[in-house]
Amino acid sequence: MRRLGALGGLGALGLRGRIVGALVLTAAVTLAVAALGLLPPLERRLRDAELRALVDKAVELRGGFESLDGHQLAINSNALGGLGLELVRTSGASEVYLLDSAHALRLRTADRATAAADPFDDVAEARRGRRLVASSVTHEGDEVVRVAIPLRIDGGLYVLAARKQVSEIRDAVGVVRRAFGTAALSGLAIALLLGLGLAATLVRRLRRLRDATVNLAEHGPVDEVPADRNRDEVGDLARSFAAMQRRLHQQEEARRAFVATASHELRTPVASLRGMLELLDDELAHGEVDGEEARRQVARALAQARRLGRLAADLLDLSRIDAEVALRREPVELGELSRAVLAEFELGAGPGERRPAPVLDEDGRGEDGVWALADPGAVAQILRILLDNAMRASPDDTPVHVSLRPPPGDGPAALIVRDEGPGVPPQEREAVFRRFSRGTGASGGGFGLGLAIGRELAERMGGSLVLEEAGPPGATFTLRLPVPPPHDHDGDDDGGAASA
Numbered sequence: 001m002r003r004l005g006a007l008g009g010l011g012a013l014g015l016r017g018r019i020v021g022a023l024v025l026t027a028a029v030t031l032a033v034a035a036l037g038l039l040p041p042l043e044r045r046l047r048d049a050e051l052r053a054l055v056d057k058a059v060e061l062r063g064g065f066e067s068l069d070g071h072q073l074a075i076n077s078n079a080l081g082g083l084g085l086e087l088v089r090t091s092g093a094s095e096v097y098l099l100d101s102a103h104a105l106r107l108r109t110a111d112r113a114t115a116a117a118d119p120f121d122d123v124a125e126a127r128r129g130r131r132l133v134a135s136s137v138t139h140e141g142d143e144v145v146r147v148a149i150p151l152r153i154d155g156g157l158y159v160l161a162a163r164k165q166v167s168e169i170r171d172a173v174g175v176v177r178r179a180f181g182t183a184a185l186s187g188l189a190i191a192l193l194l195g196l197g198l199a200a201t202l203v204r205r206l207r208r209l210r211d212a213t214v215n216l217a218e219h220g221p222v223d224e225v226p227a228d229r230n231r232d233e234v235g236d237l238a239r240s241f242a243a244m245q246r247r248l249h250q251q252e253e254a255r256r257a258f259v260a261t262a263s264h265e266l267r268t269p270v271a272s273l274r275g276m277l278e279l280l281d282d283e284l285a286h287g288e289v290d291g292e293e294a295r296r297q298v299a300r301a302l303a304q305a306r307r308l309g310r311l312a313a314d315l316l317d318l319s320r321i322d323a324e325v326a327l328r329r330e331p332v333e334l335g336e337l338s339r340a341v342l343a344e345f346e347l348g349a350g351p352g353e354r355r356p357a358p359v360l361d362e363d364g365r366g367e368d369g370v371w372a373l374a375d376p377g378a379v380a381q382i383l384r385i386l387l388d389n390a391m392r393a394s395p396d397d398t399p400v401h402v403s404l405r406p407p408p409g410d411g412p413a414a415l416i417v418r419d420e421g422p423g424v425p426p427q428e429r430e431a432v433f434r435r436f437s438r439g440t441g442a443s444g445g446g447f448g449l450g451l452a453i454g455r456e457l458a459e460r461m462g463g464s465l466v467l468e469e470a471g472p473p474g475a476t477f478t479l480r481l482p483v484p485p486p487h488d489h490d491g492d493d494d495g496g497a498a499s500a
Contacts, residue, residue: 017199019195019198019199019202020192020195020196020199022195023191023192023194023195023198024188024191024192024195026191027187027188027191028184028188031184031187031188034180035177035180035184038180039173039176039177039180042173042176043169043170043173046166046169046172046173047136047143047145047166047169050145050164050166050169051134051135051136051145051147053091053092054091054092054093054134054145054146054147054162054164055132055134055147057087057090057091057093057162058087058091058147058149058160058162059132059149060090061083061086061087061090062149062151062160064083064086065080065083065098065151065153065158065160066151066152066153068080068083068153068154069154070154073106073153073154074106075105075106075107080098080106080107081107083107084096084098084107084108084109085109087162088109091162091164092164093109093162093163093164094110094163094164094165095108095109095110095114095115095118095161095162095163095164096108096109096160096161096162096163097109097110097115097118097120097123097160097161097162098151098158098159098160098161099120099123099158099159099161100156100157100158101127101156101157101158103120103123103124106158117139117140118163120148120161122135122146122147122148122161123148123159123161125148126148126149126150126159127150127157127159130150131150132147132148132149132150133147133148134146134147134148135147136166142165142167143165143166143167143169143170144163144164144165144166145163145164145166146161146162146163146164147161147162148160148161149161202234205228205230205234205238206234208228208238209234209237209238209241212241212245213241216245216248220248220252224242224245227242269304269307269308269311270308272300272304273301273304273305273308276297276300276301276304277301279297280294280297280298280301311449314449314450314453315449317381317449317453318435318449318452318453321453321456321457321460327374327375327378327457327460327461328374328375328376328377329373329374329375329461330373330374330375330376330484331371331372331373331484332371332372332373332374332375332376332379332481333369333370333371334369334370334371334372334379334404334413334415334481335360335369335370335404336369337376337379337380337383338360338383338402338404338415339360340380341380341383341384341387342358342360342387342402344384345358345387345391346358358387358390358391358399358400358402359399359400359401359402360402360403361401361402361403361404370404370405370406370407370413370415371413371483371484372412372413372463372481372482372483372484373461373462373481373482373483373484374461374463374481374482375457375461378457378460378461379415379461379479379481381453381454381457382454382457382458382465382479383402383415383417383479385450385451385453385454386417386454386477386479387400387402387417388450389419389450389451390417390418390419390421390475390477391419393419393421393422393475394419394420394421394474395420395421398419398420399420400417400418400419400420401416401417401418401419402415402416402417403415403416403418404416407483410483412463412464412480412481412482412483413480413481413482413483414478414479414480414481415478415479415481416468416476416477416478416479417476417477417479418474418475418476418477419474419475420473420474421473421474421475422473423473423474423475424467424475429467432448432451432467433451433452433455433465433467434448434452435448435449435452436448436449436452437452451465451477454479458479458480458481461481461482462481462482463479463480463481463482464479464480465477465478465479465480466478466480
């Protein structure tokens with residue numbers, strides 16, 4: 001398989017270029033929005049603050065102007081001039097004027113040329129409306145805030161006008177703008193450096209994952225995925241991929257072991273069956289058939305065929321378990337189901353055949369029975385496996401005890417199978433539950449799959465299948481299953497036995 005190109009070279013920009021570009025673009029847009037949201041309002045607020053300060057000082061001195069009498073209203077009188085200078089001093093105004101009803105100047109703090117260039121349109125508006133007029137204008141390229149206040153002095157109508165240049169506001173905003181631009185460029189440079197570092201780290205980690213997937217595709221799940229201990233999405237992806245790789249490795253090992261063991265287990269009965277049939281065919285070809293011997297060979301051939309059938313059924317069950325085919329979850333009455341399975345074994349016994357007899361002990365069943373939340377078919381299959389093993393291990397004419405135990409409080413319900421055979425050695429207690437594993441004292445023609453199937457079915461239903469620590473003689477297996485919620489099994493008299 002041809003290896004993929006480097007992650008950094010995918011597409012026109014690659015992942016690294018896209019990450020860096022996204023970070024720089026995000027930073028640039030953020031700074032632009034901040035500049036648009038900050039600088040224009042800043043200049044406007046500074047201008048409004050200067051205008052409010054000028055208005056406040058003019059209103060504060062209003063009473064002083066209105067207290068003047070006719071003699072003090074002489075043009076540039078000391079009293080009038082003193083109030084005008086006070087307003088200049090306290091507010092920073094560059095020009096202060098007092099105009100009478102004839103629009104004549106009674107007070108001016110600026111030269112004649114400056115006063116002549118002022119249109120005094122706000123003064124006319126204040127006089128007409130008899131109200132304070134505050135505004136900001138641009139005069140000869142300079143920003144100016146101004147206020148005009150109508151006054152009643154000695155029975156006459158006058159207007160106090162004050163002007164203040166605020167061009168320094170524009171200069172201050174320019175300084176802020178330049179500082180903001182410098183900070184923005186620094187921020188973009190930092191974002192670029194951080195983006196390059198982040199992108200390089202991320203691409204390096206993703207490249208390791210890419211290489212691991214390519215190795216997995218080329219060589220199978222044999223190589224370990226590089227560890228990534230970072231607590232982020234890429235780290236989670238790497239750990240999930242490592243878990244998948246380990247799972248695939250386990251499945252591959254299980255598949256190889258399964259194929260090897262199944263091939264070995266199939267080889268013996270197939271070779272035996274073939275040999276017996278060839279021998280029988282040879283005898284038939286030469287006409288030297290011993291009827292009794294032929295019947296024995298046919299019986300052995302049938303036994304091997306049945307053994308192959310059991311192996312095929314077990315392999316099919318394992319394939320269903322490995323494929324995780326969904327099991328049903330419904331209330332099952334274990335007593336009814338157990339009686340149905342035991343009846344199958346009674347019907348399977350030949351006339352006069354001596355074999356262990358399964359016996360159902362219902363002393364602890366109770367009036368309402370023992371209920372479990374499970375798949376009735378799976379429970380019946382587990383019970384068949386346990387009974388088949390117990391009857392092969394037990395001496396003839398000895399009972400195989402099947403008992404039920406209701407749940408203790410909120411605990412699980414239990415189905416128990418006990419035989420009187422040789423038991424299981426302590427060192428093999430868990431080994432007997434592994435696939436293709438048989439105990440040293442196992443008898444009969446089993447393949448070591450039944451208990452493995454039983455335990456996996458029990459765990460799929462939320463229960464367990466264990467070998468109890470009971471001493472010899474015999475072995476005691478207990479199937480524990482969860483119980484249904486209260487009243488879920490009311491009126492269900494069949495208990496799932498019919499579906500078993």
